[in-house]
Amino acid sequence: MSKEYVSKTSKSKALYERAKKVLPAGVSYGIRYFEPYPFYTAKAKGSKLYDVDGNEYVDFWLGHTALILGHSFPAVVDAVKRQLENGTHYGTSHELEIELAEQVAKMVSGAEMVRFTNSGTEANMYATRLARAYTGRSKTAKFEGGWHGGYDALHAGVHYPFNVPESAGLTAGAIQDTIVLPFNDLEGVKEKLKDEKIASIVVEPILGAGGGIPAEKEFLKGLREFCDEKEILLIFDEVITGFRLAPGGAQQYYGVKPDVTVFGKILGGGFPIGAFCGCRKIMERLDTRVYERPHYSFHGGTFAANPITMTAGLATLKILEDGRLISKLNMIGDKIRGQLREIFEANGVDVQIVGAGSLLNTHFTKEEMKDANAAFRADRKKLVDYHLNLIENGVFFLPTHTGALSTAHSKADLEKLFSETEKYAKKCKTT
């Protein structure tokens, strides 16, 4: 990062020095750190983040892609303010949890019944357990580059090289039942699973942390058929794609219905959430009135379905329900990807602009992006450099991560992205 960033962010630097003493790496989530230190946000509104030094950033990270309506969307904030007066946390049953579950069921074809959690990680954990309970099998499979949160059984094969453990502290027992599969390669999947009996395959319809790479439609269709044939539960992790690619998520966008769907991010309307959903027959395994120990599958949590999150989620889904805003964002996404591609190409920079709908990422390579291997083979140093360059000039992508659009982004915001990208591309040309 240049001297300019350092000279503009002295208060952030001081906060980072303080943070390092009490927060490992100075952060609350490793990916939020970037060189030489992250800026500290003081305020956020609409499409912008404002740091403690008074710098403004057009935000394409949007709270890990959760904020499709931008920061502090008025209708969501108003609904939450009203709910604050009526209680922040009940720990009892209440109508809002029914309303949000009904809303999800109305919008998502694969979601007849819903259970809420506090994060996408938790929802994937309970979905995996549910699949094991339902099928009576132990093994689970996921894809290279797929990120489903830090749950032991799914915390494998996220980063290249995919066979190196993702973290210390994962026991061999925890990951020996996890099979890591090649993405967008149906024959490879069949080959890897030919002698296996597994409970579930979890797939992100668009690899988020794995580089913003969409699944091919034929691949997802083939996966669906394969799972039917082998009686494996197909889990779509729609924590990123849910309520973003289409009102009914990636399953609507692709026309492929999973057995279990996992949601998070957008569903919480800016508050912590996760959810897992499916048809009655599968979800009934969570019903202690129908299944007794050891046949039922546990799920629960102190803050599950807390009324603040339910309120914010409901307000958000009602705005997204008719699909108009989502279609518009998807069209803008196509245009942006096209325009960024043109800018780099005009300056002779080899690039792949990937994503779908309102999700996008950049990879500096000639190679076509079919899987996370290709993303990791691209010039990642250059990607970090590009994103840091944007940050320095008031455009925020979390370095290397997939970015997202919100309904709050203005034409001027997008123009800023193009002009800063053009300056960067020109710099690449001369160096």
Ligand SMILES: Cc1ncc(COP(=O)(O)O)c(C=O)c1O
């Ligand atoms: C596709 C996907 N699944 C699961 C998760 C985990 O969700 P959370 O961070 O809410 O635990 C994430 C988070 O980024 C994600 O992108």
